[in-house]
Amino acid sequence: MNLNFLRHPFVMLQTVPAVIALSIGALALLIGYVESFWQIDFIDPYVHLLPPETARTILSIIAGGAMSALTLTYSIVLVVFALAAGTLAPRMLKRFTSDFVNQMTAGIFGGTFLYSLFSLIFIEQDFVPNLTILGAEILAAICVMQLIYFVRNVSQSVAIDEEIAGITANLKSALEDRRKHREEQEGVQNLKEEKIDKLVFEIMAGKPGYLGMVNERKLIEIAADKDILLQIQKPMGAYTLAEEVLIKATGELDEETVETIQKQVTIRPARSTDSPVEFSINLLLEIGLRALSPGVNDTYTAIATVDSLSDALSQAAMQDDTAAFVRKDAEGNARLLVRELSLANLINQAFHPLRQASGANILMAICLARAYSRLCATCGKNVRDLLREHALLLIREIEKAGHLPEDIDSVIEVLPPFIRKANRERLEKAKK
Template sequence: MNLNFLRHPFVMLQTVPAGIALSVGAASLVFVYLEKFLIFDAFAAFLPELAPETARTVLAVIAGGAMSALTLTYSIVLVVFALAAGNLAPRMLKRFTSDIVNQVTAGVFGGTFLYALLTASFVEADFVPRAALLGAEILATLCVMQLIYFVRNVSESVAIDDEIAAITRNLKSAIEARWRRNEQEKEDAVGKESEAPGDFTFEIIAGKPGYLGSLDEDKLIAIAAEQDVTLEVQKARGVYTLGEEVMVKATKELDEETVEAIQKRISIRPSRSSDSPVEFSVNLLLEIALRALSPGVNDTFTAIATVDSLSDVFSQAAAQENGSSLVHRDKEGNIRLLVPELSIENLINQAFHPLRQASGNNILMAICLARAYARLCATCSRGVQNRLKEHGLLLIRELERAGHLPDDIESVIEILPPEIRKANRERQDKKKK
């Protein structure tokens, strides 16, 4: 059964708090049952002794306060969503709805309300559930502490620099995980000789339009091993595909049942998702930067913070670059599945081309890009340096096209690495001839 829908942020915002609330509420039944049918003489001195009416009042106050706090929590969350969508980036809503603090807070408040409500229903003239009542008071204290922590967490959520740092950490973790996965595949292949896959002659279409999400790699490998075939996925995760486009190629013809089984193991979503964390996070940082550079927002320093983070991430990715495809083998060492991944050069093009195009009229942003190119040229391979040289020359041409003063353009050129400055001089000499 495909349970990937449970990972959807908006589903998580409903299911996780509901699970916590029901679990906390059910604890009331446990405490009441234990107190009715077991002896608590050893703990009687530590339990509050209240009259039935007083107990009902205390529980009513706790239930009302928990529900009021729950209402306040969701109101604040909705305000944060509106601020994020309008000022930061609409796709950041997925990050906020996935925030575990929001989910736990809603679950604790909802659980306290249910706990107090259920406990109050067991209060009788001759029986007051003293243990459950103590539990309600403890939960009330926990609610106060959780509310304070929740407000602090929300204040950090709307701080754009903190959000950029958090997205960058997630992106670096995803790149690190991809690198470890590649290294593990290489280690598993040591000592296992296998023939190179043949020509990929059989084509399997996507079947429906959308963005390529997660792959059930283990099942695909098992299918390929059973059919004695090698599969090659044609698109990287996060890329949009039409239903009639070729998604997978195989080294021999497969029957219709096998084709359907392969298509079921490939998740194609109607919207972008964090199933491809590297590409999704890069696009999220890019969206924040482009929105910050738009005339309506005009927040250059937010865009600068984004470019600085991207240069840090790309530097790490360049140091761990292992190729553009992940090779999966079966237990015998035969190549069964090839999954393409965006290389560091693809990621650089994906991020820096739009940023450069949006920075033509902004010298401050152009200086930031030049510094990013210089940092990456100092840490990346020759192939990446050649790609950055093209980006640097395009940046200079963009500034010239925007009609900036020669001195301003020169202030950007001075920051670029020597290889780009030399290439620019050659370009100028050729232009004069």
């Protein structure tokens, strides 16, 4: 049974608070029934014995206050959503709706309302469930503390530096998970080339969208049963058309098997966190580009995104750079070839748009030059050659913008010596 829809942020925002609220409400029924059938005398010295009307008034006030606080909570969340979508990035809504504090707060307030409502059932003219009412009073105190914490959390949610740090932490965690996953598998370079060349059977995507979760275990079982190798043609997060080839196989497959294979690959209509590396990079990139737009013009936010990207990608640069890796069956036979974006792809995806948007901004140009220098210090020769091309394009970009020679030199002097040498060779070649 496919339960991936439960991971959708908007579903989580509804289901998680509902589970918490119903659990707290059920607690009132449990305590109330226990008090109704068993006289609990040992708590009498510790609770204030209330008349029925006073008990009803207290529970009514707590229920009304909890519902008012719940309304305030969702109102604040919606305001934060609108603010984030307008000033930060619309795709950050996925982060806000998945925030555990928002979910917990709504659940506690809703649970306190249900607890107080259910507790009213047990109040009779000759019986007052004092322990149940004590529980409602404790919940009311918890609601006050939770509301204070919620407001503090929301104030941090709209602080862009905090959000950039959170996204960067997610990106670094995703890169580390990818590294661990890769260490458990044999690299594509160890797979025989003649076996890859025999991928002759093509399986279409079947519907358009972004490549999401892949049921690798089931695909390996199918490949082992048919004694074939399957190769996924696109990395997670990539867009595919319904008529595009999504998977290739080393042998012919019947229509039923093709349909089974297609069902193991989730294709979503919108980008999702199923591919956390690409999604986090795109999110940082979107924040940076929005900050550089004339309507926002917030250079230091864009600088923060570049610094965060260089930090995360420097971690990836210290890993083995591979564009794909192999999944094996229990007998050690290669059964599934999974593609992923290489470090070069990630660098191009992150820095080309930022470089193109920074030609008129010397501060951003200096920041990008420093990012290239940091990455050059941690990566291999192939990536350094790529970064050299990025840096030379950056220099041409700021020259095209008509900056003063002194400003251009301030960017060039930040770059590593081998890039400065390549720039001098470029200038000498242009003079000839």
